[in-house]
Amino acid sequence: GGMQEQHRERVKSRPLILTGVILLLTVALWPAGALANTFTVAPHQDPGSCLADPNGPCTVPGDPPVPASFCTISEALASPTVQFGDTVIVYPGTYYENITMKNGVQLLGSGADMTIIDGCQNGSVVTFLVNGGPQTVISGFTIRNGLADVGGGIYMATRSNAAKNL
Numbered sequence: 001g002g003m004q005e006q007h008r009e010r011v012k013s014r015p016l017i018l019t020g021v022i023l024l025l026t027v028a029l030w031p032a033g034a035l036a037n038t039f040t041v042a043p044h045q046d047p048g049s050c051l052a053d054p055n056g057p058c059t060v061p062g063d064p065p066v067p068a069s070f071c072t073i074s075e076a077l078a079s080p081t082v083q084f085g086d087t088v089i090v091y092p093g094t095y096y097e098n099i100t101m102k103n104g105v106q107l108l109g110s111g112a113d114m115t116i117i118d119g120c121q122n123g124s125v126v127t128f129l130v131n132g133g134p135q136t137v138i139s140g141f142t143i144r145n146g147l148a149d150v151g152g153g154i155y156m157a158t159r160s161n162a163a164k165n166l
Contacts, residue, residue: 043071047094099127105136108137125146
């Protein structure tokens with residue numbers, strides 16, 4: 001009697017242990033970056049201009065203010081940390097730069113009236129090089145001061161990208 005009951009108890013607990021091991025392996029082996037992340041960009045305290053570099057800290061407003069993930073939009077888009085499926089939230093200000101969109105990244109400004117990308121007449125202000133599909137989005141910006149033969153404001157190498165509320 002006692003030996004058979006112990007055997008039954010062991011057999012009953014095996015599926016539970018197996019489920020726990022599978023769950024643990026799934027979590028441990030889940031590809032890094034598979035879950036979407038949100039990053040922030042805030043302008044430097046002194047945003048500079050087309051002729052002057054920015055100075056000072058770049059912090060997200062709050063109490064207390066928190067350092068932004070990045071100080072420039074191009075720095076965020078070039079970072080290997082920002083990956084397909086991620087969102088970059090850009091706080092109000094004027095950003096004097098030219099940017100190249102990253103495949104599958106949503107770039108969300110704080111509104112076209114408050115978030116400006118100024119290209120300083122240094123080529124296209126925003127460039128889409130890859131077919132990012134509907135996941136590659138830029139929205140909520142004023143794009144100004146671009147200079148190029150084709151696509152001074154926004155240059156799209158392909159047609160399936162989303163530029164909204166600009």
